[in-house]
Amino acid sequence: MKKYFSDVYGGTASIRLNKDGSATLKVADAHGRPCYGKCYGSERAARIALGKLGDGWKETTNDRNELKGV
Numbered sequence: 773m774k775k776y777f778s779d780v781y782g783g784t785a786s787i788r789l790n791k792d793g794s795a796t797l798k799v800a801d802a803h804g805r806p807c808y809g810k811c812y813g814s815e816r817a818a819r820i821a822l823g824k825l826g827d828g829w830k831e832t833t834n835d836r837n838e839l840k841g842v
Contacts, residue, residue, distance in 0.1 A: 773788070773789045774786055774787070774788045774789070774834075775787045775789075775831060776831065776832050776833065776834050777822065777829045777830065777831055777832060778829070778830060778832050779826040779827055779828050779829050779830075780827055780828040781802055781826070781827070782801075782802030783799065783800065783801050783802055783826050784799070784800050784804075785797065785798065785799040785800070785822055785825075785826075785829065786798050787815060787818045787819065787822070789815055790811075793813075793814060794811055794812060794813055794814065795811070795812050795813075795814060795815040795817070795818040796809070796810070796811045796812075796818070797809065797810055797811075797812060797818040797821055797822060799822070799825055799826070808825060
């Protein structure tokens with residue numbers, strides 16, 4: 773399962789939950805360039821790290837139709 777996030781400056785992030793309980797965090801800047809990626813022991817640890825990497829992260833969806841408001 774994958775969860776998507778965006779921050780107030782246009783940055784995006786995703787947390788992928790792995791089968792063994794670990795979580796992979798990937799962060800990209802507002803231009804889409806990858807700037808951070810690391811595997812953590814749990815989803816909670818990945819969310820804590822995400823909070824330290826930006827301001828005002830909120831969970832979003834990856835469905836393009838829903839993002840456009842359709």
